[in-house]
Amino acid sequence: MAQALNNIGIIGGSGMLGRAISLALLGAGARDLWLSNRSGRAAEFDARPEVTITADNQALVAASEVVILSLPPAQMQGFTVDARGKLVISVMAGISAAQIAAATGSNRVICAMSSPAAEFGLAYSPWWPSAGVTEADRTRVTAIFEACGKTDALPDQSQLAIFTALTGPVPGFVAFFAECMAAYAKGQGVPEATAERAVRQLFLSAGQMLEAGPQSAAEHVQGMVDYAGTTAAGLLAMHESRIAEDIAAGLDAAVARTRQMGEG
Incomplete structure (x- = not known):
């Protein structure tokens, strides 16, 4: 499982949800974790040599095998990175796989919902895969969200909105x-x-x-x-x-x- 948690980048990694996922991954043994935010600084991670902080989203994408998008949904307007060939996981409420693919160029997109309870290993994180997602990707996203708590794959992307209301607003x-x-x-x-x-x-x-x-x-x-x-x-x-x-x-x-x- 630890190998599946390496080489991950989180865009918006110091926001409430991004930070919680970051801490969950680090607690489970993640290495080579990249986090991006507007300032390129996050003091609480200064003592973690396995974490790189940047303000350059494209640099994060280039360094990562898996890119997690944890931005406020409103910030998706005008957002773009070149993540072709990467597994892209969105934990942004209401943003579809088609929107993520258009913004990143990736055909391996997973839309998910999680919560800040991930910091304590208590989140419930359902996810839905686009057609380009491989079996290896499925295994990897399961490992990522199991580090955050419990997880399930959903049969229908539209069901994510239900869990945004049901399990996302913790408490x-x-x-x-x-x-x-x-x-x-x-x-x-x-x-x-x-x-x-x-x-x-x-x-x-x-x-x-x-x-x-x-x-x-x-x-x-x-x-x-x-x-x-x-x-x-x-x-x-x-x-x-x-x-x-x-x-x-x-x-x-x-x-x-x-x-x-x-x-x-």
Whole structure:
């Protein structure tokens, strides 16, 4: 796996997402990692001899076997590099493989979604390959995103917009639900620090239990309902409310915004 992580360049490598992927790759043993940004400097990488920082995107491309594009989507307008013969991976929301190919000249394009949780090895990074992507490329992109957390190939490029809304905004929507629960406790007179600590621990433990066990989220919910305890009373009340429809509406809005960004 370590060899698959060598000779990678990240354009936008010191931004929030690019930095997180960089740290994940370095933690997994990457060597010859190039990062580009506008200043050509990134002080936190100064002590890493395996990292080269540049302001020259084309120099990064020339030095790399794999190029990861981690720019804000708005910066794709007018962006070009010559990456012919390179594997190009985009983690930019809403930008299509056709747009990436036009901007880079590469016919080996992978569109993906990741999140800043990559820094901790906790990102979920689905990806979709264009027709020119080889089996070796598939193996390599899997290794890259496994260094960041978990990953899957998708059957349809359009599904990436769903994951931009679903798993990209870390902690995003989950933090909003935690905020609501903490606000409820504080409204009942619980001290703020206690409410925040309790809710953080709840979401930490729930995430680990969901990840580690064989049960789906729906099976966990049904198990609590079947137990017929205090949680069941709350879950049944939520089932009778509009909460599921409202969550879907929020996700729809995020997906729609992702697709609009690609059109701009």
